[in-house]
Amino acid sequence: MSTTGPLRWGILGAGYIAGEFAKDFRFMQHAELVAVAASDIGRAKQFAAQYDIPHAYDYAQLYASPEVDAVYIATTHNFHAEQAAACLRSGKAVLCEKPITINLQEFQLLRNIARENNVFLMEAMWTWFLPALRQAKTWLQEGRIGKLKMIQADFSFAVEYKPQGRLFNRNLAGGSLLDIGIYPIAMATFLTDRYPSAIQSSASFTDTGVDERVGMLLEYGQCLGILSASIGTRMTNHLRIFGETGAIEIPEFWKARTATLFDKEYRQVEVFQDDRPSRGFIFEMQEANDRILSGHKESAVVPLERSLWLQQIMQEVRRQIGLRYPSEV
Amino acid sequence: MSTTGPLRWGILGAGYIAGEFAKDFRFMQHAELVAVAASDIGRAKQFAAQYDIPHAYDYAQLYASPEVDAVYIATTHNFHAEQAAACLRSGKAVLCEKPITINLQEFQLLRNIARENNVFLMEAMWTWFLPALRQAKTWLQEGRIGKLKMIQADFSFAVEYKPQGRLFNRNLAGGSLLDIGIYPIAMATFLTDRYPSAIQSSASFTDTGVDERVGMLLEYGQCLGILSASIGTRMTNHLRIFGETGAIEIPEFWKARTATLFDKEYRQVEVFQDDRPSRGFIFEMQEANDRILSGHKESAVVPLERSLWLQQIMQEVRRQIGLRYPSEV
Known part of the structure; x- marks a missing residue:
């Protein structure tokens, strides 16, 4: 080519x-x-x-x-x-x-x-490329919220229970973890650039045997990721990043369009607004396109090592909560 | 008397x-x-x-x-x-x-x-008596948010690090869990009226050996409490209650003055406002006073069984995170 x-x-x-x-x-x-x-x-x-x-x-x-x-x-x-x-x-x-x-x-x-x-x-x-999340990471790297202490992220919605639906079907590897739980996990990975030193998790299951809800504690030394996902209730779907001297909030972080910086008393300091005309997929798409054209075999932003981490984290969570898919049994 | x-x-x-x-x-x-x-x-x-x-x-x-x-x-x-x-x-x-x-x-x-x-x-x-929290529980009992699914509560602030200060002093049983972590735990207990079927926790420590931060997953069957406390960062200090068909949010829940009810699309349905002239301690004070006068040996709202649960939960969390006070060693 x-x-x-x-x-x-x-x-x-x-x-x-x-x-x-x-x-x-x-x-x-x-x-x-x-x-x-x-x-x-x-x-x-x-x-x-x-x-x-x-x-x-x-x-x-x-x-x-x-x-x-x-x-x-x-x-x-x-x-x-x-x-x-x-x-x-x-x-x-x-x-x-x-x-x-x-x-x-x-x-x-x-x-x-x-x-x-x-x-x-x-x-x-694609979320790792969204301008609001990149702005959050820049604020973090510039020390605007001090040392990172807590990452709170949930992604969830209440879906009508359809046993044969994609989300509830074990044969399609349904459930909350793989479909949406990966987003909060990806956020903790994106912000820390580390593999967690400890993973703890909890889940409840649907009658079809997939995880309706999963809660996770991912430890990163002095920082903790408190993450959750659910297809049985709608939570806030915010990403909240707490540091020693400030905080960042990103509503609907999975398709983020804004990021807000707060000081240590939780007073608003700065708001970043992303007025992109695209849906937001273009950033990852262009990265893939350009890396392929320049002869690279991996993305610089989502290298295979990072995908490996995500798989390792989800594998450990599934081991803990006892979730297996039919193709694995 | x-x-x-x-x-x-x-x-x-x-x-x-x-x-x-x-x-x-x-x-x-x-x-x-x-x-x-x-x-x-x-x-x-x-x-x-x-x-x-x-x-x-x-x-x-x-x-x-x-x-x-x-x-x-x-x-x-x-x-x-x-x-x-x-x-x-x-x-x-x-x-x-x-x-x-x-x-x-x-x-x-x-x-x-x-x-x-x-x-x-x-x-x-005292929080168990606050009108905003009692309103939240009433909404829950009336089925306004459907089956309870998630309880998210954090209580935290960034304190200046003073090794001899009460909060950082092991001899005074300092740290985040006992001082403020008990609030999120108390919320999960108040809302579920149950002892958790499983407890998982994570912490990081100050140089003085007390827990700067603690994160907890308390399981209650299909409901999960995702709780945290920290004296090293300021989080939102909100209590959020998520059900199958709605949610309730209580800002600054430890001294709550409002509670907001949302529907399943996270649209505001109702706001409860507590315009009490008191600081909010009066409710527990009056309960204690009246129970004593009527010859009871325990509170109806905070019976010793509930205090026992709180102690058992904190004891298990401390066992998991390895936190002991000098008087216990």
Whole structure:
């Protein structure tokens, strides 16, 4: 492929998140959206028509297509490992929705495949690129809140209970941890740049045997991450960062548009506003695109080492709460 | 003593919290504030003059005084057990600041002494009486937020580090857990009326060896308490209660004046405002007073069983984080 682009992208999957990627594609530089694939070719064609994409494929056609340089994987997480592996083996760079795999073993296999084939692989951890979160990290690094002490993050919503729905289905690796719990964990990882020295967790389960709620304490020396996720109640969905001399709050941090800095008496000091015209996926998309074009095999912001940490943390949490998926039993 | 009053109260201790009690005393019915005692008689005299209290005693004089029916203990927690025991043995009813003792063993001894002497004993868990918190519990009981799912409470402030200060002094049973961590724990207890089925905790320590910060996960079946306390950073100090179909938020819950009810989309439904003229101690004070006058040996709202739970929870947390006080080693 050319080193200046345009890089030719395909989307694997045609659901909600695939649509978000397609909508943000108009902001991409040095890139073209050339294909979409779905298990149901009719659905791929419909998606292609909706977003004006030249090729509609089934999965096998996408893997084989010489028209596609890079693939964005947007299916449910239980399929990620297999589909990413197929793309990597056919020499296509991969940007894969989070969680990149459903467990550590899958991740390690996938990383090996990327290395053996010398192909780019990146987890689509889009929140790490959001300007409001980068501003929060800058404030932290500038010492605006002093030494980091506590990270409080919850991500949750009350979903109608549908035993066959994606979120409640064990076969699709449903539950709160993998789907949304990864966000608070990713926040603690993003802010500390460390692997926790200790992990404690607690969960309750749905009748279908997935984690309706998970609570976690992640220790980072003098700093503690107090994290939770739930598909059984709506919490505040804020990220709160507490330091010795101040605090930062980020409402709806998973799609953040603002960050507010407070002093030690909790008086507002500064507000950062992100007026981006995009949905916010473009930042990770452009990073992947540019890293691929410049010949790198990993992202600088979401290197595979960080995805490994996320998998290790979730694996340990699942061990503690006793959550296994059918494919693992 | 008379069963209609007035009940004659003495205060043991002449510090900040003793002053709060004295200030709220003007709202008390069937009661008289007749004495104050301090280790330094000069300090007792000064306090007595300030609040117009007839008698200023040293501790031994208070224990022996026939003028006093009931004692409010307002010293640092390391002294509570010994002082409360002395009062109970001299037949005086006791309302003792929280935590009532510094560990489970002390508490059990004290409870035995109260029972042997057939005297009233109550922990001064004033927050359980605050109208905003009672309103929250009423909303919960009325099903306004559906099944209880999560309780998020933090209580913290950033204190200047003074190794000899009360909060940092191991000899005074300093640290965050006993001083302020008991508040979030008390909230989870108040809202669930249960002892947790599992307890997990995490802490970091000051150079003086007390817990600067503590984080806790208390499990109550399908509900989880996510609690924290710190003397090294200021958090939001809110209590947030999340149910299947709504939420309740209580800012500064330890001295709450408002409670806000939200629906499942986090839209405000109702606001409760407490315009009390008192500082808020009067509710527990009046309860203690009236229960004593009516011949009861415990509070109906804060029975000794509940204080036992709080001690058991804190004991387990301390075991997990490895926190011992010199008197225990």
